[in-house]
Amino acid sequence: xxxxxxxxYRVIILAGIFSCCFYLLIEFYFTQGRMGVPLxxxxxxxxxxxxxxxxxxxxxxxxxxxxxxxxPLYVIILGTVSLVIPNFILSSVLISxxxxxxxxxITYKISLIIFKSKDSSxxxxxxxxxxxxxxxxxxxxLTIFAGRFAWSGLSGMETTIFTFFCLAGVLYYLKDTxxxxxxxxxxxxxxxxxxxxPEGFLLYSIYIVLIYLNCFKVKDFKVTYSKLIISxxxxxxxxxxxxxxxxxxxxxxxxxxxxxxxGSFTFIPDLHYLSIALTFFLRDNFITGFFFILAALYxxxxxxxxxxxxxxxxxxxxxxxxxxxxxxxVIPNWRHHVRYLIPLIxxxxxxxxxxxxxxxxxxxxxxxxKSYFTSRSITLSFLMISFIYxxxxxxxxxxxxxxxxxxxxxxxxxxxxxxSSDETIAVNDIGxxxxxxxxxxxDLEGLVxxxxxxxxxxxxKDNLDSxxxxxxxxxxxxxxxxxxxxxxxxxxxxxxxxxxTSARLEDNTICGGDEMKVYKTNFKNKxx
Numbered sequence: 001x002x003x004x005x006x007x008x009y010r011v012i013i014l015a016g017i018f019s020c021c022f023y024l025l026i027e028f029y030f031t032q033g034r035m036g037v038p039l040x041x042x043x044x045x046x047x048x049x050x051x052x053x054x055x056x057x058x059x060x061x062x063x064x065x066x067x068x069x070x071x072p073l074y075v076i077i078l079g080t081v082s083l084v085i086p087n088f089i090l091s092s093v094l095i096s097x098x099x100x101x102x103x104x105x106i107t108y109k110i111s112l113i114i115f116k117s118k119d120s121s122x123x124x125x126x127x128x129x130x131x132x133x134x135x136x137x138x139x140x141x142l143t144i145f146a147g148r149f150a151w152s153g154l155s156g157m158e159t160t161i162f163t164f165f166c167l168a169g170v171l172y173y174l175k176d177t178x179x180x181x182x183x184x185x186x187x188x189x190x191x192x193x194x195x196x197x198p199e200g201f202l203l204y205s206i207y208i209v210l211i212y213l214n215c216f217k218v219k220d221f222k223v224t225y226s227k228l229i230i231s232x233x234x235x236x237x238x239x240x241x242x243x244x245x246x247x248x249x250x251x252x253x254x255x256x257x258x259x260x261x262x263g264s265f266t267f268i269p270d271l272h273y274l275s276i277a278l279t280f281f282l283r284d285n286f287i288t289g290f291f292f293i294l295a296a297l298y299x300x301x302x303x304x305x306x307x308x309x310x311x312x313x314x315x316x317x318x319x320x321x322x323x324x325x326x327x328x329x330v331i332p333n334w335r336h337h338v339r340y341l342i343p344l345i346x347x348x349x350x351x352x353x354x355x356x357x358x359x360x361x362x363x364x365x366x367x368x369x370k371s372y373f374t375s376r377s378i379t380l381s382f383l384m385i386s387f388i389y390x391x392x393x394x395x396x397x398x399x400x401x402x403x404x405x406x407x408x409x410x411x412x413x414x415x416x417x418x419x420s421s422d423e424t425i426a427v428n429d430i431g432x433x434x435x436x437x438x439x440x441x442x443d444l445e446g447l448v449x450x451x452x453x454x455x456x457x458x459x460x461k462d463n464l465d466s467x468x469x470x471x472x473x474x475x476x477x478x479x480x481x482x483x484x485x486x487x488x489x490x491x492x493x494x495x496x497x498x499x500x501t502s503a504r505l506e507d508n509t510i511c512g513g514d515e516m517k518v519y520k521t522n523f524k525n526k527x528x
Contacts, residue, residue, distance in 0.1 A: 005112070008137045012108060015144050016101040023154045023394050030398025031405060037089060037156040038400030038510060039336060040408050043431030044447070045069065045078055045158070046088040050435070052079035058245065060430070060448040061440045067246035067255040068448035073195040074158035088435075092156030099160035100153025104140045106167045107346040111136035113174045114312050114354060130360075130378075135353055138379055142349040145386045146284050147393030148337050149345045154397055158196050163343040165193035166203055170315055170347075173207060177311050182211065187231040191238035198255075199340065202326055204235060206318045210311075250450045257447055266329055273332035277324045280338045281348060285386045288352035295355035296321060313354060316347050336510065337396070400510040404432065407503045407516050411480055412436030414501060414518065423477040428485055429512065442474055444481065460488065468493050472523050479521060482513030496523045 027035060037043065044060075048068070051059050052075050060066045069075055078092055085091040115132035143149055152159035169189035176183055190207060194200030211228055243253045250256065282289035299306060299317045306314055324341060327333075333340060356378075408429055415425060415437035426442040427433050434441045444467070446452035455466040467489065471479070479497060483490060490497070497519035504515040 004131070004133050008108065008133055008140075009105065011137065012104050012140045012144065013101065015141060016104050019144050019150050020097045020100070020154065023150055023397055026394040027154070027398045027401050030395070031402045034402075034405050035089065036401045036405045036409065037092065038151070038397055038404060039155060039157060040404055040429045040431035040511075041336075042092060042156040043404075043408065043435050045071065045074060045092065045156075047431070047435045048075045049079035049082055050088065052076065053082050060434070060443075064448075065245075065249055066448040066450075067242070067249055068257060068443075070198050070255050070257045071158040071162075071196055072242045073192060074161055077161065089156065093154055096156050096158075096160050097153050099164045100150070103149075103160055103163050103167055103346060104144050106164065106171055107143050107350065108136045108140040110167060110171050110174060111139045111350055111353070113171070113178060114350065115357065117178070117312050135357060138382065139346075139349045139353045141379070142285065142288060142353070142382060142386060143346045145383060145390045146345045146349070147386075147389040147391070147396075148280070148284060148339075148342050150390060151337065151393040151397050152339065152342050157339075159339060159342050162193055162197040162200065163346065165189050165196060166200065166319075166343055167346060169193060169203065169207065170319075173210075173315060174312055182227045184227070184231060184234055187234050188238075191235045194235075194239045195242060197340075197343070199323060199327075199343070201239070202323060203315075203319055206315055206322065208232070210314055210318075214311075250453075256450050256453060269325060269328040270332035271328075273328045273334055274324055276334045277327075277338055277341055280334075280341075281344075283389050284345065285382065285389070287382055287385050288349055291352035291355045291359075292320070292348050294359075295351045298355060298358065313351070316350055320344050320347050320351060337393070396509060399507065403505055403508060403510050407505055407511050408432035409436065410503045411501075411516060411518060415439060415478070415480075419478060424474050425478045425480060426471055426474075426476045427480045428482060429480075429516070433480060442470065442476060444479075444486070464489055464492055468496075471521065476521055479519045480516060481519070482516055484513055497521060 024035075047060055048058065051057075051062060056062050058065055058067065058069075058072065058075070060068055077095060078088070081091045081095060082088060085094065112132055115135045149160075149163075152163075169186045172183065172189060173186040176186065186207060187204070190200055190204040192200075194204060208228070208231070211231070242255075246255050247253045278289070281292065296317065299313065306317075323344060327340065331340075409432045412433040413436055415433060419425065419437065419439060421437075421439060424440045424442060425433070425437070426444055428444045430441055430443045430445070430447060441448075442452075443449040444452060446456070449470075451470055452467065455463045455470075458466060478500070500518045500520050502515050502517040505511060508514045
């Protein structure tokens with residue numbers, strides 16, 4: 001059995017490497033060999049990481065500290081790797097693709113624990129000649145060939161790093177559950193997840209609730225409870241410093257990114273957001289998406305059994321269900337292919353295949369010939385569906401990257417070649433334009449210029465006046481924006497601006513607008 005497991009690891013690695021190479025070839029084709037990254041957000045990390053590597057910790061404009069990223073650990077990782085691989089496109093894509101492979105490998109390990117458990121729902125496996133290793137490999141292959149997950153693996157973003165730490169935390173939690181013990185390893189891993197993406201706080205909260213409930217079922221209650229307190233202290237010591245840093249700059253514990261993207265707290269879930277999220281999961285693979293829905297219903301119907309006997313799936317189901325629900329309340333943001341829920345894909349695949357195992361063992365399938373359900377037939381039927389959107393997102397990677405190259409990268413190069421390096425520019429997409437030009441910038445969306453976020457709490461007229469005054473006060477020479485984002489501002493102050501150039505996309509697949517315009521300001525020498 002060990003030989004088969006080792007063989008499966010090789011299959012996963014080879015399939016993952018093939019996937020990365022295939023996606024890169026598609027990107028090469030659509031960008032005419034220019035390559036790049038599919039999001040301006042990736043370029044934002046380039047700037048933070050470059051400054052970090054040079055000793056300017058969490059500064060976007062040098063000398064101006066800013067809590068403008070929700071991924072502080074990724075800034076540290078990327079900045080460190082850049083000391084060895086100074087090409088940020090190469091280093092970022094290498095990091096995200098390596099963690100993409102690691103995610104698929106660790107998904108296999110988690111699946112093995114689940115499918116080899118004493119769970120009575122899974123005793124059928126030998127009867128169908130379908131081993132735990134087969135089901136675990138199926139989950140990993142579904143993850144490798146999930147189009148959005150592969151896209152994130154070549155995006156140069158923090159998504160796969162966050163997913164890895166989430167998976168690793170769950171893996172060691174399951175190991176602790178299996179061995180009936182409590183260690184601090186899951187806490188450490190989930191803390192690292194939380195300083196990679198803030199959604200990690202939710203997963204850690206789920207973990208703590210499950211551990212707390214289990215405390216009452218063990219003999220050494222006091223010892224376990226003490227370890228729980230130590231876990232909370234360890235988690236806080238890793239995650240709180242960045243929030244304290246944010247508070248020291250803006251008077252708000254949440255990073256500017258949260259408020260800049262419209263984050264808020266409500267009590268009513270955004271049903272439109274949830275429907276979009278579900279649609280994307282069904283598009284990834286409608287079989288796994290449908291099986292996940294059935295699995296969730298089955299889980300709630302048998303929830304007492306899962307909390308009393310079969311504990312392995314609790315954290316997985318609660319994570320998959322609560323992340324979209326909480327996101328719909330806090331920050332229902334479905335941009336970039338609903339990328340903030342992409343980390344759920346490996347867990348959703350585990351849940352879907354887990355339900356397949358239960359279904360095959362049910363009375364409804366007892367009269368079916370077991371020869372119908374071979375490892376080959378199951379694998380082909382599942383993966384063929386995945387390949388539809390796997391190809392779609394390979395093309396998306398190429399088109400998205402080409403969009404960023406032809407708009408943000410193009411205008412960043414224009415600023416570098418046409419604007420003096422000591423001049424300040426104002427932009428609404430701060431990534432590539434800042435990184436390429438190196439000019440000081442004002443961020444009109446507030447990620448690294450938090451004054452903008454404060455202005456949004458004013459009445460609209462005062463907001464416009466304050467923004468205009470900020471531009472004048474900082475001697476902004478050029479404004480680079482999407483007109484549709486700033487209609488009121490242009491209506492009121494457009495006579496103070498002169499259109500210089502623009503970058504228009506014929507087929508916009510990822511950018512915030514079809515045309516980004518560069519305006520020369522005419523108010524530098526005017527009196528306030």
